[in-house]
Amino acid sequence: MDKKILDRYNLLKTKLIQWGQEYYENDTPSVDDAEYDQAMQTLLALEEQYPELISEDSPSQLIGGAVASGFSKYHHTQAMMSLGDAFSVEELEKFNQQISKVSNQIDNPYFAELKIDGLSIALIYEEGRLVTAATRGDGKIGENVTNNVRQIAAIPLTIPQKGHVEVRGEVYLPKAEFEKLNHHRLLNDEPLFANPRNAAAGTLRQLDPKIVRNRHLSAFIYYYYGDQKVASQSEAIAHLKTLGFPTNPEGKLCQNLTEVKTYIQEYSDKRNNLPYEIDGIVLKYNDFNLYDEIGYTAKVPKWAIAYKFPAEVKETTLLDIYGTVGRTGKITYNAKLNPVQLAGTNVGAATLNNAQFIQSLDLRIGGKVKVKKAGDIIPEVISISKGKTYANLPVFVPLTHCPVCDSLLEKNTGEVDQYCINIDCPAQIKRSIEHFASRGAQNIVGLGEMIVVQLYENEILTDVVGIYELKDKVDQLLALDKFGQKKVDNLLASIEKSKQNSLERVLFGLGIRHIGNKTALILAKEFRNLDTLMQTSSEAFALVEGVGEVVAESLVDWFNETRNQHVIQALKEHGLNFDYFDNSPVIPQTLTGQTWVITGTLSHPRQYFEAIIQARGGKTSSSVSAKTSYLLAGEMTGSKFNKAQELGVKILTEAEFNDLIK
Structure with missing residues (x-):
């Protein structure tokens, strides 16, 4: 295969895995739905043309994210699948044509439901009592969040049906509660949630159920599995109501695609006035009896589809362009905007990605720009509106020096991004500590962004290794604002617990370029311990399925840096585990060959x-x-x-x- 195609595929794969981990596991998305969807469509096109590229860890084969630490695992008896996406009426018509091949009729009945922007949940009842609540996780294994779900008033703890019942739906945070929550976080100098979906996910993953109770989550239920036979989605919704589950009153049985289109238009107009966020419409073929014949792919059922709303676009004034520094030194440009209402929220900033992007659009401070909020996550400038005086505005000039440490910026051959290569840059140090302590990495509770900044600015914590030396700085910690004995004890306990994490967590936490959560797990499973990883050649890395040459070179370069070797040695001396723990259950292979x-x-x-x-x-x-x-x-x-x-x-x-x- 052409190396350029393989490199392009591996880069896409790495990005999609990273973005998925940010969205599903960390509740901190860095790109909007539109950018993710576009990258996924490109990856799918490559896999269709070159099926030999497809592997088990491909984003096209994965559902959701991994199980967060702090919760026990729950193995779903049947996978919680995701839905295929449609972005146009033409794609809905194509979906309907595929259904018609099985139903042998042009007009197909669909149950249309609002696509709630929340967190998928499964609820299991035995003899009328709620016994388990679990998140989707990776579709097969989720997080057991039963204690937290019991705090959600909308979810019944008992139902009038005996036997085994499982229902599924979406936990969400109403818009009004989201505004209250972010206002409270602003007053307490805490980072704000990007949107209600991330706030709901972050809340449900709290280890303290009291926090969940105080944030007033709600839910809608729309899947039913139980002894009571139902033959259609409309019957399932009706039965869920009789059991006392919250169902969305806006759902409607549409007899054909024409009625579906009318429904979509109606809620495209109403969406901003709803008390909760929606990002599309879900269509399910109404008759359950044809589901098996219609079929499934590895990731999605073919009898349902999610129509995604197009991004809302508004015009405003570009007030400023400024750069920020990430943990790898990458410079990200951002726009300060004259605030504008977009997708139901007040938008005053947007991402501009890199200097090349700004130059390609010819963005100029003081000019009019068009902004979208695709997926209702991160606003993005998409174009300019040139007036008569636009040509008189100053032309954008890329940064030449780091906005934090003033070091000369560099750009790698063949890449568009600029980097601050000063490894002592304060911004990089703080970001790298935050990343190392994040949920997807070492999961050190109590060492979030604002705490890291506070400790760094007080010269208590200046690098990753210093995390494990905080036990010797208790007096300095107690002298800080809002640091009591209990808070310090909890932080140190979480730090101590992190030493026992499996290899993939610390490997991801080290912040090696191109090494996302999934790639770290692949490497950990393949090489079993860090010493072996450090001695492996780029050629050997590249042979591992799901790695590739770009990732291989990044690994070898990182391990060859003397400074990084010192970091690893220091972490070893502090007692961190660098071996892989395989905790997956052993299933007897009794059906082999059948x-x-x-x-x-x-x-x-x-x-x-x-x-x-x-x-x-x-x-x-x-x-x-x-x-x-x-x-x-x-x-x-x-x-x-x-x-x-x-x-x-x-x-x-x-x-x-x-x-x-x-």
């Missing part, structure tokens, strides 16, 4: 049974042949059942299947 086909209506979607079979070493197929080992048959079977009988294939009921895998 090929299974699934047909009929079962108690769970077909994907649930496919996952069980594959986890035990078996394979699944969509058609029955002489090579088929077993047919798992539910109710209302068809031609597959008849063919299995003709060929003498062993046919199992669901109960027999469950006995087999015990």
Whole structure:
């Protein structure tokens, strides 16, 4: 394969994994939905053209994020899948055509629901009582957040239906509560949440349930799995209401795509007046009986789709352009704007990415610009509005020196980004400490952005190694504003606990360029300990699936730096673990060599049974042949059942299947 194509793919993959980790796990997205979606579409196009690129860790195969530490894991009995996206009416029409191939009718009924911008949740009830609540996580394994969910008044702790019931939906933070929360954080000099979705996710992952109770989260439920048979999404919603679950009153059964388009237009106009954030419309084919035949991909069901609202665009004045420094020294340019209402919030700043982006748009301070807030996350300047006097405004000149330490900036050959290469730059040091302590890395509770700044400015903490020396500076900590004995004790306890983290966390925390959370896990699984990693060549790194040459060179360059070697040695002396811990459950491979086909209506979607079979070493197929080992048959079977009988294939009921895998 052409090296340029491979490098482009690996770079896209690395970015998407990093952005996904920021969104799903850290609740701190750095790009908006539109940029993520565009990158994902490019990656999908490359994988379609070069299917040999596809691997298990590809963002196209992943759902959501990893389990946050601090919570126990919950293994979903059936995967919590994500939804395919549509960005235009044409894509909805294409989706409808695919449904029509199975339904054999032009007009298909869809249940239309508002796409709530929140955090996916699964609720499990046994004998009418809530026993478990879990986040989606990576789709297969989520976080057990039962104690926190019990604090949400909208979610019933008991329901009138006995037996086993699982429902799924979205936890969200109402707009009014979001404004109150950010106002409170502003008064306490805490970093603000980017939007209600991130505030909801951050709240549900709090280790103290009291915090959850005080933030007044709410929820909408829209999936039902239980003994009570329902044949459609509209019936499921009606049954959820009778059980006492909060369902969105704006949902509607549309009889065809024309009614769907009317519904989309109606809520495109109403969205800013709703008491909660939405970022699109979800369509689900209403008839459950065709779901298996319509099918699934590895990541999404083919019977549902999410229509994403186009970005809202407004015009305002560009007041200033300024640069900030990231943990790798990368310079990010930002815009100060004359505040404007956009997607329901007041916007006074936007990202400009890099100097080349600014020059390509010919942005000038004092000029009129068009701003969008795609995905309702980070505002972005997209174009200019040239007036008669625009040419008289000063032309933008890129920074030549770091805005923090005044060091000369550099730009690598073939790259557009500028970097401050002064490793003693205060901005880089603070960002690197914040990153090392972040949830996705060492997860040191109590060492967030504002605390790091406070400790750095008081010369108590000046590098990553210094985190593990804070135990010797208790008196200095207690002398700081808002630092009591309990706060110090909790911080030191969290620091001590972080020493036992598995290798992938500390590897990610070191901030090596191009090493995101997922890549760190791949490397940890492959090489098992840090000493082996440090002795590995770039050629050997590049051979690892999911790594590639760009990441390989970055790793070797970082490990070859004397300063970095000293950091690792110092961390070792402080007792940090540098070995990989494999905590995944061992599943017996009892179905190895077997090929299974699934047909009929079962108690769970077909994907649930496919996952069980594959986890035990078996394979699944969509058609029955002489090579088929077993047919798992539910109710209302068809031609597959008849063919299995003709060929003498062993046919199992669901109960027999469950006995087999015990």
